Amino acid sequence: MMDIFDYPALTTVMYWITLVAVAGSASSGVLEAGKKHFDLLGMIIVAIAAAIGGGTLRDVLLDRTVFWIRDQSYLLVAICAALLTFYLARKKHLSPKVFLIPDAVGLSLFAVAGTNAALLMDVPWLVASFMGVITGIMGGVFRDVLCNEEPLVFQGSLYATAAWVGALLYIWLRYKQVDIGLAAISASLLILIIRLSAIRWDIGLPKYQSRE
Amino acid sequence: MMDIFDYPALTTVMYWITLVAVAGSASSGVLEAGKKHFDLLGMIIVAIAAAIGGGTLRDVLLDRTVFWIRDQSYLLVAICAALLTFYLARKKHLSPKVFLIPDAVGLSLFAVAGTNAALLMDVPWLVASFMGVITGIMGGVFRDVLCNEEPLVFQGSLYATAAWVGALLYIWLRYKQVDIGLAAISASLLILIIRLSAIRWDIGLPKYQSRE
């Protein structure tokens, strides 16, 4: 997914960080599925959807080769992380909070990589930023839809918001001819800071509740 | 989406009507999401799914370029309509009934455009009509799935039915060599009439309720 960057070393580093993020998302899938009566394989499938769903939807919409079809590391990491989480969660209570940091890292990496992939295909800026959001959040949405829950990422703590702001920053920096590595790191950091601040101080967007 | 018609003037008119229909569908997404505890951006994403989800699924299935990837007006109109609805809905109660007319207009336009797009790719007639139905109704289905609700469009008032009947009429007229503009207008009007009559006089298909 990250072979799009010009820096071989950075690409390698980001590839490994991405696999960590995939593992974190897969774990969140198991913990969510654990609230239901799913069996082990059901949980693994929810975990896979959580881990690779966002990038998959982006690739299908942009008509690119789906990123995990040629490199089975993504699937393998998601399955192993799901098995490990399943094993640990049966032994002791695992708080979903354990996964907030890898999840936020995943959000920031996925959003920037998704935006970049869209930019490379020369789509309009608003579409490119939306692809970043899709890549960042849709795994979590698929996870919750498969578990028959209202998507958590729609409910606050600036989840989608952080992804969108970071995607827009990345596009603006690239438009201003800023070096791709610098732009990627800046945008990722911004997403991470917004998301972690929102969790820490419970910041959110305005809501509206229908009076029905 | 409408560049498929031979009449430049008609194409322009339909393009603008389509954007109105996109706005109407987006508004329905915000009102539906307002029943949940979604934040502003969550609502915007539900609104986008409601507005462009049907045409997106059709394009992915037919392996065409997704219609909103190259022209960001669709995304922009959906986001603006969502923001406006959010602002108005916080001020005063907005009845979902306000959006029944733009929604019915959207259904009729989307269904005919979807059928036409499929016919151009030379698929069998039953498949072409099903593509029209998908284009017309799946936005509403995605909206309700994301809100963790049973899809409203499956529950009556001839929603999918109107789309399917109109799609079949369009295919039959085109098969009979009727002019494309005339066929499109006739089929759209038929869908509009069926849908609005069904709402007005509460007409529906037979149902069956399992006895469990």
Place this chain on the structure above:
Amino acid sequence: MMDIFDYPALTTVMYWITLVAVAGSASSGVLEAGKKHFDLLGMIIVAIAAAIGGGTLRDVLLDRTVFWIRDQSYLLVAICAALLTFYLARKKHLSPKVFLIPDAVGLSLFAVAGTNAALLMDVPWLVASFMGVITGIMGGVFRDVLCNEEPLVFQGSLYATAAWVGALLYIWLRYKQVDIGLAAISASLLILIIRLSAIRWDIGLPKYQSRE
């Protein structure tokens, strides 16, 4: 979907068995939708999603032509089976158990055909087996998501498990140069035996229930 096998006679037999399996899956869709207040056409659409959803997702992910786009028999069989089930279910109580056998046949055929389609595109073995699982189970997942229920296939009786084990056997046999017809029949039979045994003796994978 089955034109991938080298044996014309086997291909024809499997084509017809597949249509029976499509009909069985469509019926399960109507029975599931009957628990909700869906109208006739809503049920037909749920039935179509149950019958062809898995293969559709596989084809979209692998960027193949979606299998029912060129041959409308699949759609036609799904619709007819849905209408028949609707008619019968209004007359007398239909136990979902009636459809367990065609459903298990469908699972085994779809899983093997999906794995084979992926192998032909030269994807890694883990990805190929996962494509088999997707083809086998996602129709049932879409059915339950559209009905706003927790997916039944995640909840036990070795549904996804049977598909995955059979897919892996098929890949191993093909890797060992075993004849394609023999490999397909062995893998399908294994899936059928696992699934039917699991139903008969209520065997399942370990589960874990979160303590929250």
